[in-house]
Amino acid sequence: MNSDFTQDYFALFALPQRFALDLALLERNWRAIAAEVHPDRFASAPDAERRRALMVATRVNEAYQTLKKPISRARYLLSLAGVDTQEETNTSMPADFLMLQMEWHEALADAKADSDIEALEKLSREIQSDMRELETALTQGIDHEHDLEGAAVLVRKLRFLEKIEQDTGDAIEALLY
Amino acid sequence: MALLQIAEPGLSAAPHQHRLAVGIDLGTTNSLVATVRSGTATVLPDAHGRSLLPSVVRYLSDGQSVVGIDAQAEQSRDPHNTIVSTKRFMGRSLSDIAEAASLPYRFIDTPGMLQIQTHSGAKSPVEVSAEILKTLRLRAEASLGGELTGAVITVPAYFDDAQRQATKDAARLAGLHVLRLLNEPTAAAIAYGLDNASEGTYAVYDLGGGTLDVSILKLTRGVFEVLSTSGDAALGGDDFDHRIYCWILAEAGLSGLNPQDTRLLLTRAREAKEHLSEHNDARITAILSDGQALDLVLAQDTFHNITRTLIDKTLLPMRKALRDARIAAADIAGVVMVGGATRMPAIQQAVGQFFGQPPLTNLDPDKVVALGAAIQANVLAGNKAGDDWLLLDVNPLSLGIETMGGLTEKIIPRNTTLPVARAQEFTTFKDGQTAMSIHVLQGERELVADCRSLGRFVLTGIPPMVAGAARIRISFQIDADGLLSVFARELTSGVEASITIKPSYGLSDDDISRMLTESMDHVQDDIQARKLREAIVDAQSLMDVTRTALESDGDLLDNTERAQVDTCLNAVEGAIALGHTRAINEATAALNHATDTFASRRMDRNIRRALKGHNIAEL
Numbered sequence: 001m002n003s004d005f006t007q008d009y010f011a012l013f014a015l016p017q018r019f020a021l022d023l024a025l026l027e028r029n030w031r032a033i034a035a036e037v038h039p040d041r042f043a044s045a046p047d048a049e050r051r052r053a054l055m056v057a058t059r060v061n062e063a064y065q066t067l068k069k070p071i072s073r074a075r076y077l078l079s080l081a082g083v084d085t086q087e088e089t090n091t092s093m094p095a096d097f098l099m100l101q102m103e104w105h106e107a108l109a110d111a112k113a114d115s116d117i118e119a120l121e122k123l124s125r126e127i128q129s130d131m132r133e134l135e136t137a138l139t140q141g142i143d144h145e146h147d148l149e150g151a152a153v154l155v156r157k158l159r160f161l162e163k164i165e166q167d168t169g170d171a172i173e174a175l176l177y
Numbered sequence: 178m179a180l181l182q183i184a185e186p187g188l189s190a191a192p193h194q195h196r197l198a199v200g201i202d203l204g205t206t207n208s209l210v211a212t213v214r215s216g217t218a219t220v221l222p223d224a225h226g227r228s229l230l231p232s233v234v235r236y237l238s239d240g241q242s243v244v245g246i247d248a249q250a251e252q253s254r255d256p257h258n259t260i261v262s263t264k265r266f267m268g269r270s271l272s273d274i275a276e277a278a279s280l281p282y283r284f285i286d287t288p289g290m291l292q293i294q295t296h297s298g299a300k301s302p303v304e305v306s307a308e309i310l311k312t313l314r315l316r317a318e319a320s321l322g323g324e325l326t327g328a329v330i331t332v333p334a335y336f337d338d339a340q341r342q343a344t345k346d347a348a349r350l351a352g353l354h355v356l357r358l359l360n361e362p363t364a365a366a367i368a369y370g371l372d373n374a375s376e377g378t379y380a381v382y383d384l385g386g387g388t389l390d391v392s393i394l395k396l397t398r399g400v401f402e403v404l405s406t407s408g409d410a411a412l413g414g415d416d417f418d419h420r421i422y423c424w425i426l427a428e429a430g431l432s433g434l435n436p437q438d439t440r441l442l443l444t445r446a447r448e449a450k451e452h453l454s455e456h457n458d459a460r461i462t463a464i465l466s467d468g469q470a471l472d473l474v475l476a477q478d479t480f481h482n483i484t485r486t487l488i489d490k491t492l493l494p495m496r497k498a499l500r501d502a503r504i505a506a507a508d509i510a511g512v513v514m515v516g517g518a519t520r521m522p523a524i525q526q527a528v529g530q531f532f533g534q535p536p537l538t539n540l541d542p543d544k545v546v547a548l549g550a551a552i553q554a555n556v557l558a559g560n561k562a563g564d565d566w567l568l569l570d571v572n573p574l575s576l577g578i579e580t581m582g583g584l585t586e587k588i589i590p591r592n593t594t595l596p597v598a599r600a601q602e603f604t605t606f607k608d609g610q611t612a613m614s615i616h617v618l619q620g621e622r623e624l625v626a627d628c629r630s631l632g633r634f635v636l637t638g639i640p641p642m643v644a645g646a647a648r649i650r651i652s653f654q655i656d657a658d659g660l661l662s663v664f665a666r667e668l669t670s671g672v673e674a675s676i677t678i679k680p681s682y683g684l685s686d687d688d689i690s691r692m693l694t695e696s697m698d699h700v701q702d703d704i705q706a707r708k709l710r711e712a713i714v715d716a717q718s719l720m721d722v723t724r725t726a727l728e729s730d731g732d733l734l735d736n737t738e739r740a741q742v743d744t745c746l747n748a749v750e751g752a753i754a755l756g757h758t759r760a761i762n763e764a765t766a767a768l769n770h771a772t773d774t775f776a777s778r779r780m781d782r783n784i785r786r787a788l789k790g791h792n793i794a795e796l
Contacts, residue, residue: 012784013788014788029788031397031400031402032787032788033784033787033788034400034567034569035399035400035567035787036780036783036784036786036787037780037783037784038567038569038657039596039656039657040357040556040557040567040568040657041567043327043356043357043557043558043559044326044557044558044559044718045722046715046718046719046722046769047769048769048770048773048776049722049776052776052777052780053780054596054654054656054657056780057596057657058596058597058598058654061593061594061595061596061597062597062598064594065593065594169500173497173500176493176496176497
């Protein structure tokens with residue numbers, strides 16, 4: 001198989017292997033590569049070449065999606081370093097974090113019961129702001145302190161927040177309809 | 178199967194040769210075909226100068242069929258055999274059609290997709306659509322004076338896998354080579370985007386007779402990227418007619434009308450709606466079957482009031498699409514309007530207000546989709562070298578599988594850029610289990626019952642192991658057309674599990690070839706000669722591609738590799754000279770194999786080239 005299949009995602013986009021990423025550059029490089037390998041470029045090419053284009057374009061999109069989102073980027077960086085984030089198996093969390101989770105879940109349930117879009121949007125902003133804080137902590141943990149086990153805990157926390165932010169978003173959407 | 182112009186053996190096709198490619202808007206009510214001529218996209222009219230082909234097919238007792246305006250004229254006289262709005266039946270079973278009882282057809286409840294009993298036998302919606310597409314193909318070939326290289330066919334963005342597959346099958350049946358299925362809002366954006374040579378994020382609002390389709394697209398230096406798409410499959414211009422109809426009933430104190438009077442007033446309602454697009458009020462007059470005369474005036478303001486909730490409802494999918502794209506209405510650089518219903522001033526006003534700017538309406542909303550498709554077809558056929566651009570589309574609906582308790586687990590979320598693939602691992606739950614069934618679904622809802630079933634995939638040949646020991650990796654691939662394929666492999670043994678697809682949709686290859694053989698056109702065609710012609714076209718096109726590649730990137734091969742490719746090239750030429758179909762196909766396959774590594778090195782090089790000139794951060 002050619003080198004692009006064994007390269008890691010960062011190398012594919014000629015980007016440094018770290019958490020704090022120039023997202024505009026990532027997007028530009030993805031678009032430049034996607035433009036080269038997209039199956040539409042091979043609309044009149046032989047079958048074998050079209051299949052290859054489909055395969056490469058799929059991988060390029062997968063790489064872009066992985067690096068674009070902070071949580072999957074962190075997860076991927078940790079996996080490259082051989083650290084498993086144990087998101088499915090390890091559910092132990094500090095007590096204060098769990099308390100905050102419970103408060104948010106209650107707030108979400110109340111706002112849903114009251115069909116209160118304002119309250120839902122406020123909750124969504126609050127969670128998003130906490131997510132930004134976790135991302136800052138990830139930059140510190142991965143890029144500067146190389147504390148990968150600590151970073152794995154942050155990824156697990158981010159996963160919790162992502163889930164409740166998604167639920168809040170779904171509740172807002174449900175009220176819009 | 179590509180139908181390219183055949184060049185003389187030994188000569189490669191001239192690089193500037195213009196390939197005939199068209200864009201087809203296969204609509205519910207009307208269909209159109211367009212092409213790019215001298216750099217401008219134009220709709221191709223029929224011999225009478227009519228651009229719109231009514232999407233109506235009438236089957237006659239002698240096995241013949243009539244398509245378009247002549248079929249439409251007989252609609253009320255011969256309702257059983259005159260099929261209108263067949264697009265609504267594509268990839269659908271009888272139970273999907275809520276209004277089936279009120280339609281005049283003799284439906285057959287065939288598994289997967291319904292059929293309709295006509296004078297010329299049972300017809301599937303795919304065959305009916307193929308008649309429309311064939312009419313447009315013949316129109317285009319007569320107008321352009323040659324066989325078509327290929328076509329881009331548009332589909333609503335919310336079309337699911339079954340509907341897309343059915344559309345592609347219809348095109349094959351009509352003798353068209355499908356370069357791409359293109360989402361209608363995306364086609365409209367292309368028509369506008371290239372016209373106005375603009376950059377930024379655009380919204381497309383496509384309100385047809387029965388459906389609403391919205392998309393958010395980002396245009397950057399030659400790339401159209403669809404960020405999100407949404408819609409409402411049961412909201413369209415017809416609903417506005419219905420509101421006027423209800424207003425007429427209320428104003429005139431009518432109730433319990435017979436079917437003729439209902440049809441009469443619905444027609445008057447539609448006329449009034451169209452009149453209000455140009456005037457401040459509309460007069461509605463009618464004489465009912467009992468002799469009662471109606472004479473009413475509907476003012477623009479009243480019309481606004483009675484349709485306000487509908488208009489607001491059309492903006493909801495727009496909000497959803499903006500949310501998915503994670504941008505605000507204020508960030509939108511322009512709003513493209515598509516579909517006849519967007520001629521309503523109230524719609525234009527509401528959309529304008531929502532985005533804080535007047536929408537773009539300078540292209541004919543009936544033609545804009547076909548024009549965009551033609552522009553894309555022109556690029557895909559390779560007529561636009563140098564001034565190239567690319568389209569990155571998304572999957573409109575989430576793809577999932579059934580898990581315990583009738584719940585759906587999402588595997589590929591909606592609005593993911595295509596092509597995309599995701600793999601999921603499964604295991605066995607019984608000792609010695611050698612088969613398992615996977616139910617694939619499309620939709621956003623949590624319950625399996627609320628999503629559309631794409632099919633059940635039965636995996637067999639799993640090596641017997643203790644429960645939970647087998648690791649079966651199933652990969653789901655969605656290609657650029659939005660079509661799904663599934664692969665499976667057992668990881669501990671490396672056994673490729675075979676997949677039996679029991680389709681809930683679509684036609685098997687056997688079905689298609691049976692229909693092709695049955696259709697009049699192809700019976701007269703000499704199958705052997707056709708196969709030889711296709712083999713030569715394939716071989717020729719591969720040689721062209723290879724030679725062009727050798728010219729630009731020949732340095733990527735060492736002498737041995739180069740000699741091998743040259744030997745294969747000569748073998749293909751020799752086989753073409755002999756004129757043996759099988760020999761040509763074998764030689765083509767050998768050349769394909771010999772250029773495999775070469776093609777992959779070239780792709781590497783192109784990727785590296787693509788990144789040059791960018792501000793690459795320090796490693």
